[in-house]
Amino acid sequence: MTVNIYKHEFKMLSNSVITWSLALSMIIFLVMSIFSGFAESAKMLNEALTNFPKELLMAFGLDKIDLSSVLGFYSLAFLFCQVCLAIQAANYGFSLVSVEERDMTADFLLAKPVSRTKILTSKFLAALTGLTITNLVVWISSFAFIQLYRDGRPYDPKTLLLLLGTILAFQLFFLTVGLLVSLIVRRVRSVTPYSMALAFGMYVLSAFGGMLGEDKLDIITPFKHFEPNYIISNATYDPLQLVSVAVIILSIAGSYVLYLRRDIHSVV
Amino acid sequence: MNIFFRELKANFRSLLIWGGIAVLFVFIGMSKFSAYEGNPELLAILDSLPPAMLAAFQMGAFNLTTITGFLGVMFNYFAIILSVAAVLWGTDIITKEERDKTVEFSLTMPVSRGKLITAKILAAVVNCVGLTVITWVALMLSSRSYQPDAKYYAFLNLIFVALFLIQLIFLAAGIFLGCAMKQHKRASSVAVSILLVTFFISIIAGLKEDSDFLEYFSPFMYFSAAELLQKSTINLAYVWLSVGIIAVLIAGAYVTYSRRDLYI
Numbered sequence: 001m002t003v004n005i006y007k008h009e010f011k012m013l014s015n016s017v018i019t020w021s022l023a024l025s026m027i028i029f030l031v032m033s034i035f036s037g038f039a040e041s042a043k044m045l046n047e048a049l050t051n052f053p054k055e056l057l058m059a060f061g062l063d064k065i066d067l068s069s070v071l072g073f074y075s076l077a078f079l080f081c082q083v084c085l086a087i088q089a090a091n092y093g094f095s096l097v098s099v100e101e102r103d104m105t106a107d108f109l110l111a112k113p114v115s116r117t118k119i120l121t122s123k124f125l126a127a128l129t130g131l132t133i134t135n136l137v138v139w140i141s142s143f144a145f146i147q148l149y150r151d152g153r154p155y156d157p158k159t160l161l162l163l164l165g166t167i168l169a170f171q172l173f174f175l176t177v178g179l180l181v182s183l184i185v186r187r188v189r190s191v192t193p194y195s196m197a198l199a200f201g202m203y204v205l206s207a208f209g210g211m212l213g214e215d216k217l218d219i220i221t222p223f224k225h226f227e228p229n230y231i232i233s234n235a236t237y238d239p240l241q242l243v244s245v246a247v248i249i250l251s252i253a254g255s256y257v258l259y260l261r262r263d264i265h266s267v268v
Numbered sequence: 269m270n271i272f273f274r275e276l277k278a279n280f281r282s283l284l285i286w287g288g289i290a291v292l293f294v295f296i297g298m299s300k301f302s303a304y305e306g307n308p309e310l311l312a313i314l315d316s317l318p319p320a321m322l323a324a325f326q327m328g329a330f331n332l333t334t335i336t337g338f339l340g341v342m343f344n345y346f347a348i349i350l351s352v353a354a355v356l357w358g359t360d361i362i363t364k365e366e367r368d369k370t371v372e373f374s375l376t377m378p379v380s381r382g383k384l385i386t387a388k389i390l391a392a393v394v395n396c397v398g399l400t401v402i403t404w405v406a407l408m409l410s411s412r413s414y415q416p417d418a419k420y421y422a423f424l425n426l427i428f429v430a431l432f433l434i435q436l437i438f439l440a441a442g443i444f445l446g447c448a449m450k451q452h453k454r455a456s457s458v459a460v461s462i463l464l465v466t467f468f469i470s471i472i473a474g475l476k477e478d479s480d481f482l483e484y485f486s487p488f489m490y491f492s493a494a495e496l497l498q499k500s501t502i503n504l505a506y507v508w509l510s511v512g513i514i515a516v517l518i519a520g521a522y523v524t525y526s527r528r529d530l531y532i
Contacts, residue, residue, distance in 0.1 A: 023461070027468070034472070080468050087460065190367065192456040193282070193356050200352055201289070204345055208296070
């Protein structure tokens with residue numbers, strides 16, 4: 001790792017990290033602030049939910065959860081957070097090294113007396129630091145807003161910890177897969193289409209699979225590996241998470257191999 | 269005219285990729301449906317519910333054992349996929365000139381900025397039409413083996429009118445942001461966050477019963493599949509609202525782009 005590159009990369013990311021962190025904390029705040037009004041009329045709520053077609057509830061993962069419980073309601077906020085975290089991590093992953101080639105700064109960077117391995121490691125760690133800060137903000141705002149809005153209703157902090165503990169692996173999945181894909185394709189013109197396709201695609205796959213009660217698709221999408229409802233109702237992790245971990249390891253290894261051998265065009 | 273064809277060509281690959289994704293989802297969905305069609309367990313559950321309840325809760329629209337009900341459920345997913353594509357096309361077609369540093373070149377051509385935008389908007393609309401048609405054809409072809417009735421086709425056509433309107437709203441939003449945002453790099457992230465916010469609103473509004481006013485903020489809520497099926501018409505109030513939103517955004521795009529200091 002090279003401290004210069006790390007610092008520079010982190011500085012580049014800092015604005016985006018702040019924006020995402022604020023957005024996520026807003027989401028948790030907004031969702032949890034509805035909660036007390038919601039739980040007050042728990043009975044009415046359950047009636048309201050039966051109003052909805054079962055398939056629709058299944059699609060949003062609402063069929064298995066009790067929205068009148070603290071964590072049940074929080075899982076809704078958590079799902080929204082997951083979508084955002086996925087997009088953020090995918091954004092960082094796709095742009096990590098591709099941005100140098102797009103902005104014509106790659107040959108400048110590679111002319112420095114640092115190995116490619118060091119460059120990639122510093123950049124990767126900088127992105128990871130950014131993601132971890134966002135992660136911490138999610139932790140803090142989850143505990144704070146749950147405490148603020150639960151109105152004395154009980155919840156199990158251990159399950160919440162379990163849930164929040166999945167975020168890092170979840171982020172790493174999108175970060176590393178994004179990085180790998182950006183190195184496989186010839187040129188990344190614009191990051192957003194890629195990251196949206198990866199993050200939203202995975203989300204839609206998970207919702208789609210949920211609606212249809214299909215297990216095969218569960219293997220592909222991390223939204224299923226880290227499904228909040230499963231963790232809340234079973235208070236353990238889904239063994240499918242190992243798939244995510246394997247993908248992360250393979251993607252990191254693949255990225256190093258590809259980046260070390262990548263043919264990077266010079267500006268002129 | 270040249271710009272229009274140039275843009276069509278440049279976006280053709282992207283259209284193919286999004287079309288491929290849409291077709292993939294159609295086929296995944298349809299292959300799943302084959303397991304549901306006439307499924308006795310599901311039918312038994314539906315039969316056990318009192319008919320008054322079914323009617324009140326619009327379950328008829330989401331009867332997964334019929335192809336029509338199945339389409340009603342799929343509608344939400346197509347809305348998401350198509351609008352993501354539209355909003356990204358919208359911002360990209362405007363901001364890519366600045367990103368790829370070609371905006372200087374295109375503005376030295378003897379065309380006004382207004383004409384440039386017109387050509388780009390038209391190309392993007394053609395892309396949206398293309399994507400809608402691809403999805404529509406894929407659905408038509410894949411559902412043919414289930415011998416759907418005339419009502420299904422009427423429903424299918426209505427759904428695609430609704431999908432196209434939703435797409436156009438997001439396309440217009442994307443174009444407006446691309447034109448109005450000073451920092452071209454921000455435009456697509458703002459566009460994506462608008463999409464996310466409206467999507468989250470649609471989920472929250474679906475949860476709360478008394479959230480009619482929230483519905484106006486999310487194009488995903490304008491056209492509900494259940495309503496489309498039961499009334500077999502599109503809610504005209506929302507059609508006019510959509511047209512209004514699109515008109516305002518496009519007008520805003522022309523005004524802001526013709527005055528903006530472009531990044532060179």
